[in-house]
Amino acid sequence: MKKVIIVDDEAPARKLIKEFLESHKDLVIIEECNNGVDAVKAINTFKPDLVFLDIQMPGLTGFEVLQRLEEMPQIIFSTAYDQYAFKAFEVHAVDYLLKPFKQERFDEAIQKIMDNDKGYLSQLQNLVSGLNEQETYLTNILVSVRNKLINIPVDTIIYIKADGNYARLILEKDSHLTSYGLSKLEEKLNTQQFIRVHRSTVININAVKEAYSYPSSYELIMTNGDMVKVSRSYLDNIRKLIV
Known part of the structure; x- marks a missing residue:
């Protein structure tokens, strides 16, 4: 079983992901968040295996959330803005879902997780480690x-x-x-x-x-x-x- 957290500031988007997850019985939703700050707290507390992460959110963007995590889960970005796609893959996200997406496209993203559990996770951890090294002090x-x-x-x-x-x-x-x-x-x-x-x-x-x-x-x-x-x-x- 894999623990899942859904992060999106729009309730309909969170509801859609929950509906699509119903056909994946080995993925269990443990928390939902509607902003980046709460997402950091939830992910650091519950240590999920997978996070569906919106990019444009109140408080912190999805990319800023990544830089504040103590441990790195697998990430599937979901957003309505295609201009973030290139950056999403730069951070080695498992996949990038452009809203609105259908069940078939969603299932493709889940399959990537099953096929690439260790490879994607290792790449993402290395990327975020590099980002943190480049960070300036918080103001x-x-x-x-x-x-x-x-x-x-x-x-x-x-x-x-x-x-x-x-x-x-x-x-x-x-x-x-x-x-x-x-x-x-x-x-x-x-x-x-x-x-x-x-x-x-x-x-x-x-x-x-x-x-x-x-x-x-x-x-x-x-x-x-x-x-x-x-x-x-x-x-x-x-x-x-x-x-």
Whole structure:
């Protein structure tokens, strides 16, 4: 059995894919998403084998979703815009379905998955790894809050703490849960500005108001008034800032 997630901002498109999947009993739908941010969270949480992925969506495009995944499933793009076809195959998607498509064309895409389980997956993993190496640091983060997306400039983040399997952005007056784990999010941020001070905490050094030194630790007072403790393992990250 293969786990499937459907990602498309249009409900009729998601419904059509579900109908076409009914004849493929070994493919089981475990989640549906209507935007890129929720897609990243769902894929990283449920680790599907296959994702039907729209390209133009609120929050993140399908290509941006790929660059934020912890593990790479097989991808079948589905979109109404044929100008993305070349780029889709550049990222070695299993197939590219141009809307509107029929059951026969859909079944062809599924057959490619069955014939090329390992080959396509390996190519896609290598491609996304290359994309990530070329990425610049994040300057903004989109987070999902109920039925909308909020744009958070990274400079406004006071610190970031682990919250279960995800990371919570602590701002001046509120906080927001992201779809990333702490370590994965840390990789996306400028290491000259965001540093690890605890296994569960990354701080924005520009948001440190005061620091209190103790024999084997530091306590940092942030601009929002919160106190963040520096654990023994990360003392050098603070000491190297002292001049």
